[in-house]
Amino acid sequence: MTLISFAGPGKRDSELEQAVAAGVLINAESINELTRLAAIAQKLGRTARVALRINPAFELKGAGMRMGGGSRPFGLDEEIVPDLLDGWGRFGSHLAFEGLHIFAGSQNLNGESIAAAQRASYQLALRLAEHAPTPIKTLNLGGGFGIPYFAHESPLELAPIATALTEIAQDAAQRMPQAALHLELGRYLVGEAGIYVTRIVDKKVSRGHTYLVTDGGLNHHLAASGNFGQVIRRNYPVAIVHAGEIKNTDKKVGYGDTAQSQRNGNTTNTETASVVGPLCTPLDLLADKVDLPITEPGDLFVIFQSGAYGASASPQGFLSHPTVSEVLF
């Protein structure tokens, strides 16, 4: 079953008003937000559908970005939620409690740890459900399904997740019979479906090192520059397309820091270069010391795994360069 929900810290009053009017489920992130939401729903004469986003005490092990456990700006700490639910009446009659949202982290390639987080989330939900004013109708167990970006990474193993979800669904059918279970996937659905393409506009050598300068950089693709949650900067998988002629479409070309690339099967026609964007900052680095086919201005530089956190997660206004075009095939 599909669910439209509205999560995230810092929701504006105007956004909450629209969400209430549209009847979507609002995942509340704080007590203050619940209080504002109650007032908004009362003003509109509507009932707001609410789930509580919980910041669990446990962490999602192996996640690229942890969004639960410890102190977080996301959600309500699980320790305060029993009292909050016991006193739900204080929010008046315009908030309809529907369930819980537990999103522990993002970009995880370890199926066992996602499964462990799902089991822990379900157990937490069972405990909190004892305090809920009404039976749980929605239980969002989060997501965190990662995709491989770098040479040392492997695709996510789904089998342990399937086992955990089967167990949870069977148990929930008995102990939480009114609850619809939801997962919340982002990059796993679209990340591998998109590429970023930029043109080489200049080639230069500085003290022995070759730079290929592109017309788009971190302003279009912050994640590929390593400035979006990477602790150690690594190269995304990349390829070169010669103007009008495909030089090499092998996805492994340029994959990682030391990948070998070929041009028309000839491994000698390669060079090691750094690919940099047009911004006046050393952060604007799309590929560092990568082996590529001999490349000239006019050729295209391609970055794979770019279907998520590309345009929408990049500072497109930086230095007023043209924004990136998004094309659907």
Ligand SMILES: Cc1ncc(COP(=O)(O)O)c(C=O)c1O
């Ligand atoms: C609440 C929530 N749901 C879903 C996502 C999507 O995450 P991903 O694209 O890693 O699956 C995020 C990302 O941070 C998130 O914060």
